[in-house]
Amino acid sequence: MGIKVDFRKRFYKNNERKKGKDPSFTVDVNFEAGNELAVLFGQSGSGKTTTLRCIAGLEKPSGGKITVNGTVYFDCHKAIDLPPQKRSLGYVFQNYALFPHMDVKKNITYGLKGMTDQEKENRMRQMLHLLHIEGLEDYYPSQLSGGQKQRVALARALAPGPDILLLDEPFSALDMIVRMKLRERIKLIQKELNIPVLFITHNPVEAFTLGDKIIVFHEGKVQQTGTPEEVFYQPKNRHVAELVGVNNIFDDAVFASHIDKDRTLFKAGELEIITRHIEIKTDKRISWGIRPENITLLNSDKDNRELYENHFSGKVISIVNKGASKLIAVRSNKERRVLISEVSNKAYEELNLFHGCNCTFSFASRDVLIFV
Amino acid sequence: MLEQIWFPLYITLKISLVSSLIVAILGTLIAYILARKEFMGKWLVDVLVTLPMVLPPTVTGYMLVVLLGKNGILGKVLFDLTGIRLLFTWQAAVIAAFVVSLPLMVKTTTAAIEAVDRELEYVAYTLGRSELETAFFITLPLAKKGILAGIVLSFARAVGEFGATLMVAGNIPGRTNTMAISIYSAFQGGNSELANTLVIILVLMSLISMAITTRLVNSWKI
Numbered sequence: 001m002g003i004k005v006d007f008r009k010r011f012y013k014n015n016e017r018k019k020g021k022d023p024s025f026t027v028d029v030n031f032e033a034g035n036e037l038a039v040l041f042g043q044s045g046s047g048k049t050t051t052l053r054c055i056a057g058l059e060k061p062s063g064g065k066i067t068v069n070g071t072v073y074f075d076c077h078k079a080i081d082l083p084p085q086k087r088s089l090g091y092v093f094q095n096y097a098l099f100p101h102m103d104v105k106k107n108i109t110y111g112l113k114g115m116t117d118q119e120k121e122n123r124m125r126q127m128l129h130l131l132h133i134e135g136l137e138d139y140y141p142s143q144l145s146g147g148q149k150q151r152v153a154l155a156r157a158l159a160p161g162p163d164i165l166l167l168d169e170p171f172s173a174l175d176m177i178v179r180m181k182l183r184e185r186i187k188l189i190q191k192e193l194n195i196p197v198l199f200i201t202h203n204p205v206e207a208f209t210l211g212d213k214i215i216v217f218h219e220g221k222v223q224q225t226g227t228p229e230e231v232f233y234q235p236k237n238r239h240v241a242e243l244v245g246v247n248n249i250f251d252d253a254v255f256a257s258h259i260d261k262d263r264t265l266f267k268a269g270e271l272e273i274i275t276r277h278i279e280i281k282t283d284k285r286i287s288w289g290i291r292p293e294n295i296t297l298l299n300s301d302k303d304n305r306e307l308y309e310n311h312f313s314g315k316v317i318s319i320v321n322k323g324a325s326k327l328i329a330v331r332s333n334k335e336r337r338v339l340i341s342e343v344s345n346k347a348y349e350e351l352n353l354f355h356g357c358n359c360t361f362s363f364a365s366r367d368v369l370i371f372v
Numbered sequence: 373m374l375e376q377i378w379f380p381l382y383i384t385l386k387i388s389l390v391s392s393l394i395v396a397i398l399g400t401l402i403a404y405i406l407a408r409k410e411f412m413g414k415w416l417v418d419v420l421v422t423l424p425m426v427l428p429p430t431v432t433g434y435m436l437v438v439l440l441g442k443n444g445i446l447g448k449v450l451f452d453l454t455g456i457r458l459l460f461t462w463q464a465a466v467i468a469a470f471v472v473s474l475p476l477m478v479k480t481t482t483a484a485i486e487a488v489d490r491e492l493e494y495v496a497y498t499l500g501r502s503e504l505e506t507a508f509f510i511t512l513p514l515a516k517k518g519i520l521a522g523i524v525l526s527f528a529r530a531v532g533e534f535g536a537t538l539m540v541a542g543n544i545p546g547r548t549n550t551m552a553i554s555i556y557s558a559f560q561g562g563n564s565e566l567a568n569t570l571v572i573i574l575v576l577m578s579l580i581s582m583a584i585t586t587r588l589v590n591s592w593k594i
Contacts, residue, residue, distance in 0.1 A: 056494075056498055057497075058494050058497070058498075083497070084494070084497040084498050085497055085498075085500045085501065085502060087498070089498055090498065091494070091495060091498040093491050093494075093495070095489075095491065097489065097491040097492050097494075097495045099492060099495075099496075099510060100514070101513050101514060110496070110499055110501070111499030111500055111501070113500060140593075142593075156495075156499070157498075157499075160499065160500065
């Protein structure tokens with residue numbers, strides 16, 4: 001059971017469809033999710049919301065097939081296109097979309113059909129309990145806080161017992177503490193109801209902490225599907241790498257040689273970069289990258305720590321305080337290439353670095369990402 | 373004298389209420405379609421509905437006479453089928469009032485419906501509610517201020533209607549002499565006492581209806 005999605009939706013500028021021109025944008029997605037929390041992750045405009053709306057039947061794909069729990073929602077070849085009313089799903093919008101003229105009770109029971117008033121009341125109580133919002137039933141949406149509104153929106157979506165829950169950036173308008181609490185709640189709810197939950201976010205932290213599975217979107221295409229660990233530590237290409245916070249990406253690595261059975265040597269401009277063993281067929285330039293937290297900084301004068309395989313001397317050119325850590329830009333002396341290193345505050349204090357000081361930066365071969 | 377006051381008041385209210393009722397129902401339907409549907413020739417519907425707002429009422433009235441007269445396209449069919457002659461009746465005045473006040477209703481209500489967040493409708497659809505249910509329980513209740521404003525404007529326009537009404541219904545005492553027309557003929561005939569009385573009644577009526585509407589709208593939270 002779960003959801004299976006494989007469809008295309010083409011967008012055209014004004015009248016270009018009639019003129020037979022190519023679409024200006026195409027959303028072309030293909031993924032599956034079981035009874036798990038799957039995060040659709042990507043920048044705005046990458047096709048995440050279009051995907052969700054097509055699943056919900058609010059937009060019509062140009063072709064393909066969508067199946068949820070064995071029910072075909074959309075099939076281009078068989079001319080099946082269930083209206084949203086016939087698709088058993090809960091949809092939660094970023095801005096809650098609560099009915100402003102109805103109180104919480106009416107909002108939650110709005111999707112309940114064919115029930116007696118007592119049954120509706122019981123179902124509503126269940127939902128209030130599930131979302132921890134007992135006591136709010138007589139309030140109107142305008143009297144609620146953002147977090148409460150989103151809980152009511154979730155309760156309303158879940159009340160009819162949908163086969164799948166679709167959440168479009170539901171927490172992005174909330175403050176951090178409320179957001180963290182709601183993330184926990186949504187995880188518990190997913191486990192308890194055991195249905196597929198699709199969750200859109202552009203926030204890497206949210207994607208990582210929430211997802212059983214992450215589906216990475218870029219320019220309308222699914223780039224990579226995998227566990228958070230796979231996506232964050234083994235991004236498949238440079239688009240995914242950029243999204244998961246690999247700040248240092250360069251497009252100039254050329255295969256040089258295999259050092260031994262574990263390590264491979266690349267040349268990036270004048271720099272020599274040692275990586276784990278990589279089978280490579282092309283002699284063209286390829287992209288390589290390194291996460292900022294994987295670059296270790298050493299104070300050239302005092303530090304006697306052991307260096308990783310890749311190490312270069314350089315200068316500190318800027319220090320940005322991120323709160324819990326510092327982002328330090330270093331420029332290599334050879335070739336004057338700028339890399340960003342993320343250093344914890346504690347390590348930063350011990351390093352005694354300052355703007356313009358000499359330093360050495362190093363990183364391990366196993367941490368170098370190569371995008372073939 | 374009393375008959376000269378009461379009848380115009382009665383016939384004006386009757387014409388305006390009936391016309392406003394039809395305008396409210398049809399106008400809301402047309403406004404919903406214009407606000408939420410895409411179809412071929414939508415612009416034409418929009419133009420045709422709006423046209424009476426920019427045309428001189430006498431032109432609208434003339435076109436109605438051509439259309440509804442005994443030899444007109446619609447008038448002939450009606451006469452052949454039922455023997456009813458529409459022109460110079462209070463029903464003709466209702467049609468004139470309807471045509472000139474419809475644009476006010478449609479314009480105001482379309483704007484109000486367009487202002488309702490579509491996501492609310494989408495949520496209702498995903499909760500299993502049909503488009504009709506959603507329109508009646510979500511969209512229209514949320515657009516009710518605009519709808520009421522449209523009805524009030526249309527009613528006021530119908531009460532004050534002169535040109536088109538004169539063309540299609542004439543000024544037949546005891547049958548189609550509305551307030552606006554009676555004021556004009558009293559003024560023309562030098563009966564300033566009657567003209568003054570009718571003017572005062574009309575102004576008072578407008579003030580009271582505006583006051584009631586404003587209070588009603590202010591009492592609505594949404």
